[in-house]
Amino acid sequence: MNLLYKSTRSEDVTVTASQAILKGLADDGGLFVPTSIPKLTIALSELAKLSYQETAFEVMRLFLTDFTDDELKNCINKAYDSKFDTEEIAPLVKADGAYYLELFHGSTIAFKDMALSILPHLLTTSARKNEVKNDIVILTATSGDTGKAALAGFADVEGTKIIVFYPKDGVSPIQEKQMVTQKGDNTYVVGIKGNFDDAQSGVKDMFNNKDLAKAMEEAGYQFSSANSINIGRLVPQIVYYVYAYSRLLANGQISNGEKMNVVVPTGNFGNILAAYYAKNMGLPIGKLICASNDNKVLYDFFKTGTYDRNRDFILTTSPSMDILISSNLERLIYRIAGGDATKTKDLMNALSSAGMYDITDDMKAELADFIGGYADEAKTASTIRDLYEKTGYVIDTHTAVAAAVYTDYVEATKDETKTVIASTASPYKFTRSVMEAIDGKYASMTDFELVDELSTIANVKVPQAIEDIRSAEVLHDTVCDTEKMQDTVETILKMK
Numbered sequence: 001m002n003l004l005y006k007s008t009r010s011e012d013v014t015v016t017a018s019q020a021i022l023k024g025l026a027d028d029g030g031l032f033v034p035t036s037i038p039k040l041t042i043a044l045s046e047l048a049k050l051s052y053q054e055t056a057f058e059v060m061r062l063f064l065t066d067f068t069d070d071e072l073k074n075c076i077n078k079a080y081d082s083k084f085d086t087e088e089i090a091p092l093v094k095a096d097g098a099y100y101l102e103l104f105h106g107s108t109i110a111f112k113d114m115a116l117s118i119l120p121h122l123l124t125t126s127a128r129k130n131e132v133k134n135d136i137v138i139l140t141a142t143s144g145d146t147g148k149a150a151l152a153g154f155a156d157v158e159g160t161k162i163i164v165f166y167p168k169d170g171v172s173p174i175q176e177k178q179m180v181t182q183k184g185d186n187t188y189v190v191g192i193k194g195n196f197d198d199a200q201s202g203v204k205d206m207f208n209n210k211d212l213a214k215a216m217e218e219a220g221y222q223f224s225s226a227n228s229i230n231i232g233r234l235v236p237q238i239v240y241y242v243y244a245y246s247r248l249l250a251n252g253q254i255s256n257g258e259k260m261n262v263v264v265p266t267g268n269f270g271n272i273l274a275a276y277y278a279k280n281m282g283l284p285i286g287k288l289i290c291a292s293n294d295n296k297v298l299y300d301f302f303k304t305g306t307y308d309r310n311r312d313f314i315l316t317t318s319p320s321m322d323i324l325i326s327s328n329l330e331r332l333i334y335r336i337a338g339g340d341a342t343k344t345k346d347l348m349n350a351l352s353s354a355g356m357y358d359i360t361d362d363m364k365a366e367l368a369d370f371i372g373g374y375a376d377e378a379k380t381a382s383t384i385r386d387l388y389e390k391t392g393y394v395i396d397t398h399t400a401v402a403a404a405v406y407t408d409y410v411e412a413t414k415d416e417t418k419t420v421i422a423s424t425a426s427p428y429k430f431t432r433s434v435m436e437a438i439d440g441k442y443a444s445m446t447d448f449e450l451v452d453e454l455s456t457i458a459n460v461k462v463p464q465a466i467e468d469i470r471s472a473e474v475l476h477d478t479v480c481d482t483e484k485m486q487d488t489v490e491t492i493l494k495m496k
């Protein structure tokens, strides 16, 4: 059976999976969603025998029905290979009564690698299937993590070029170094003299520029997007929840059919939405616990049914969760509105005009499986320290937000359901915040001294991603004014 996709904001357009991947966003501004969520077709006991790659195939083939088995297997095998530093791809580590699903073993040591290592292959396969002749130019604005993961994913992928814009003075030194040392003849990294919003609106302007699109077409190019609203990023994320359950089963830590809870440190709502889709596929998931930092829009939403972004934007030690508009929540809204595109569109229009919306009581009732929680900065830091002192296991700041929320949840409910915490970044990516949480004495050390100290106290080898940037050569040094972003793109593509 062929599964089709439609926009969350209109009834009439349906596209295939490969077309949805190519387009990224629907023309009406909505997000592509499957017309129904397929059920797992393989028994859980059978799943427990499968490798990560085999699990990926069993899950993704149900969503990407216009891909042949060979096409999909080829994408999977190219993505989940020795770029990951463990054959398990996403190991499950037990510490202090919870199971940490380590999603940071890919090349940029954050969970974005789980989807961005396969998206380039899904995209080039989709281009071939739809007889797209142009080279695809991925334009990305980044505040740090997505840019590097997209660069690593698209580097040297035939038929693509990737151009990443980042705020020259708005990313951490480690994040900048990771990007400007990126290898690959098709990769371009540009610092802009502006902030992340300037980078993002500059990119949006280019997407919407009809003259530019025409000139690109004549030069044999077309734009596409690697951001988290692409269905080609969501589907690969469902896989690791199925895999986590199958590991618990294989290890005898859960019995067949017994429920597990999941806790997800959340920003744009992509990761936890994938868990929700997994539950809808029939995976025995109990509660979906959505963890926020001080930017607790989602916590308030689950509590009150009102989504309100009118508040101060707070900079925290978990920057990848510093976000007030969680784009992927639109896909959940669409589902709890019973697939009502008009209703979804009205709410999203209210969000962009008034910065807020209320859902109905009926919609709220559909959210019973979600629990919202949040952790402030002090609680996040003490969670890192306490877990380390108790077990020797070191987690990053984002994962610590989730761990803190989980502890509160267990205290409040006494729920003993086995629980998987999505561990979204290596502690080496946020070394300074992690080490200072463990002991204030680390404040005086340099970033790389802290890296070595972390390796000593955690007894974990420094990841290759960090070793690489210690001595790597800077390969990208382009900096431009915000108004010159399009000029820079045209120069890179030799269109002028």
Ligand SMILES: *Cc1c(COP(=O)(O)O)cnc(C)c1O
Pocket: 110, 111, 112, 145, 228, 265, 266, 267, 268, 269, 270, 271, 272, 320, 321, 398, 424, 425
């Ligand atoms: C992107 C990111 C998140 C948030 O994930 P969403 O899918 O946007 O909710 C959490 N932690 C880390 C380390 C991230 O990079």
